[in-house]
Amino acid sequence: MKTINLKAFRDSEKLKGLEYSIKKFVEKIGRTINIMEFCGGHTHTIIKYGIDQLLEGYIRFIHGPGCPVCVIPSSRIDLAIEIAGQKDTILCTYGDLLRVPSSNRKTLLDLRAEGYDVRMVNSSLEALNIALSEKGKRVVFFAIGFETTTPQTAVLLLKAKELGLKNLYVVSNHVITPAAIQHILNSPEIRDIGKVEIDAFLGPGHVSTIIGTRPYEYFSEEFLKPVAICGFEPLDVMQGVWLVVNQIARGEAYVVNQYTRFVSREGNIKAQKLVSEVFELRKVFEWRGLGIVPYSALKIRKEFEAFDGEKSFDVKLPPPKEHPACICGKVIRGVALPTECKLFGTVCTPQNPIGSCMVSSEGACAAYFKYKRL
Ligand code: SF4
Numbered sequence: 001m002k003t004i005n006l007k008a009f010r011d012s013e014k015l016k017g018l019e020y021s022i023k024k025f026v027e028k029i030g031r032t033i034n035i036m037e038f039c040g041g042h043t044h045t046i047i048k049y050g051i052d053q054l055l056e057g058y059i060r061f062i063h064g065p066g067c068p069v070c071v072i073p074s075s076r077i078d079l080a081i082e083i084a085g086q087k088d089t090i091l092c093t094y095g096d097l098l099r100v101p102s103s104n105r106k107t108l109l110d111l112r113a114e115g116y117d118v119r120m121v122n123s124s125l126e127a128l129n130i131a132l133s134e135k136g137k138r139v140v141f142f143a144i145g146f147e148t149t150t151p152q153t154a155v156l157l158l159k160a161k162e163l164g165l166k167n168l169y170v171v172s173n174h175v176i177t178p179a180a181i182q183h184i185l186n187s188p189e190i191r192d193i194g195k196v197e198i199d200a201f202l203g204p205g206h207v208s209t210i211i212g213t214r215p216y217e218y219f220s221e222e223f224l225k226p227v228a229i230c231g232f233e234p235l236d237v238m239q240g241v242w243l244v245v246n247q248i249a250r251g252e253a254y255v256v257n258q259y260t261r262f263v264s265r266e267g268n269i270k271a272q273k274l275v276s277e278v279f280e281l282r283k284v285f286e287w288r289g290l291g292i293v294p295y296s297a298l299k300i301r302k303e304f305e306a307f308d309g310e311k312s313f314d315v316k317l318p319p320p321k322e323h324p325a326c327i328c329g330k331v332i333r334g335v336a337l338p339t340e341c342k343l344f345g346t347v348c349t350p351q352n353p354i355g356s357c358m359v360s361s362e363g364a365c366a367a368y369f370k371y372k373r374l
Contacts, residue, residue, distance in 0.1 A: 010234055018238040019054055025245040026058040033245055034060045034197065036334055038181060039204035040067030040362025041232045047367045049234040051241075059241055062334035065180055065289055066204060068145045069096040069360035070332055073288040074320040076173055077102040080142045081111055082315045083171065090117040090134060092127040093142040094149075096360040099353060103321040124149075124156040131160070131168035140309050144173040147210045150298060151271040154278040157304050169309035172279065172300055177207045178215040179296035180287060184333075185223045187290075198334075200244035202237065203229035205259045212267025216255045223253075230258040278304055288356060289332030328355035331364050338365040345373050 026033055037043055043063045046052050052061050065071045081102050084091035091108065098108040098120060112118040117137070121127055127141035143153040153170060160168045181201065203216050208229045216227045226247040230240030236258060243256045257263055278301060285297030300308040322329070325343050330336035338344050338357065348354040350366055357365035 014235055015238055018235070018242050022055060022238070022242050022245050023058050025242075025249045028249050029245070032058060032060050033248060034062055034199045035202060035241060035244060036062040036064045036184070036198045036200075037202040037237075038064040038066040038177065039202070039206070040070070040360065040364070040367075041206065042066070042202050042204070042230070042237060043364050044362060044367050045232050045234060045237050047371045049237075051234060051237055055241065059245075062198060063331070063337075063364040064184070064201075064334055065287060065332040066177075067357070067360050067362040067364075068149075068175065069100060070328065070356045070363045071175065071180075071287045071289065072097070072100065072144055072173055072356065073286045074101075074103045074322055075286060075317065077108075078317050078320055079171065079315060080108060081106060082317060083140055083142070083309065083313050084108060084111050084116050084118050086138075086313065088137050090119060090130060090137050090139045091142055092119045092121045092130060092139065094122070094144060095120045097142065097144055099359045100356045101323070101354065103318070105323070124152040125159070128156055128159055128163075128165075128168065131165055132163075135167060138167050138169060138312075140169045140171060140313075142171050142173070142309075146175060146177055146204070146207045147275075148206045150174045150279065151210065151268075151274050154274040157278045157300065157307055158274070160307050161304060165307075168307060169312050170300060170307055171309035172298055174279065174298045175285065175287065176281075176296050176298065177204055177211070178218070179293055180290060181216075181219055183287075183290055183293045183296065185219060185225070198225070199248055200226040200228070202240045202244070203227045203255070205229060205231045205236070205263065208257075208259065208263040208267065210268050210271050213255050213257045213263060213265050214267070220253045220255050226253045227255045228258050229255070229263055231261070277301075287332075289329035323354050326355035328357045328365070331357050338368040339372070341365070345369055 077100050108118045131139040213229050226244040228240035228243040230236045239258050279298035280301050281295045282297045282299045284292050287293050327336050327341045348358050353359045357363035
């Protein structure tokens with residue numbers, strides 16, 4: 001396994017050099033540059049290390065919809081709660097989702113406290129083991145995540161089929177990053193933030209280990225936006241900023257890979273094949289904050305429909321509701337900062353999250369609460 005010397009990515013002299021160079025480029029361009037970081041991991045790095053303050057007046061960071069827990073709409077949490085409440089059912093999912101409030105403010109954790117069998121798993125294969133040991137129960141894996149976690153769910157479905165399991169189901173909430181970026185670029189209401197256009201993107205590092213850098217080439221070519229795929233250390237992010245600002249200063253737009261230690265142009269072909277064997281594109285899927293985004297999520301292929309929880313559970317839900325004061329949708333679109341929410345840090349905290357952006361540590365509200373609370 002590769003060992004990485006993290007000190008090399010936190011070198012203060014190199015950071016100062018990049019700061020100087022970025023500011024010089026921006027002075028040459030003659031205006032503040034607006035960069036959307038798509039990944040919650042980048043938001044976390046930017047806020048934790050004060051990169052936004054370091055580059056204040058030069059770079060405006062716009063926090064995009066880059067946290068899979070944050071972008072899951074209430075309707076899907078309602079669905080999880082409804083399924084988990086059914087007789088002889090065990091619902092398994094990744095930890096953060098358990099704390100996201102549904103339309104009626106109930107969480108999966110509340111349901112567990114009421115005696116329902118809701119379990120946190122760290123890997124999809126834990127759901128397989130539960131299904132094997134609980135033959136009298138219907139075990140549902142409520143799968144969420146960007147391209148990074150989808151291959152694991154694909155492996156779960158392949159194994160379930162191979163073993164001929166009759167009591168395992170998957171509800172797929174897997175979403176696709178490039179489709180959301182395209183939606184943002186195609187939507188003037190989202191793209192123009194107070195009439196300020198997004199100039200460039202920092203592309204997600206983890207997602208790109210799977211899909212590679214190639215899917216982003218379309219954005220650079222079609223929308224003339226520079227994209228830097230970058231890692232999660234302070235120097236990674238600063239280099240990413242430098243790489244896009246450099247392009248803007250020269251009137252260029254292409255995809256550049258800063259995260260070469262883990263990301264290639266082609267990505268992980270084996271993982272991509274696993275995913276395409278089991279999943280296909282959904283025509284539409286709702287994202288919190290972005291609304292319905294075409295071809296932005298994955299559904300289970302017909303060959304695996306016996307395991308498809310959405311087809312196997314007959315669930316009728318009333319229309320979803322959001323908390324009236326929560327502005328998660330605006331935070332996810334990048335049109336409001338967490339601190340602009342009336343509930344931030346008072347009513348809404350990581351211990352008592354009102355909206356999804358305060359739940360996951362990758363959410364913008366949680367990052368602001370941890371590092372920017374005055
Ligand atoms: S602070 Fe809480 S209520 Fe406000 S937008 Fe963030 S998650 Fe929603």
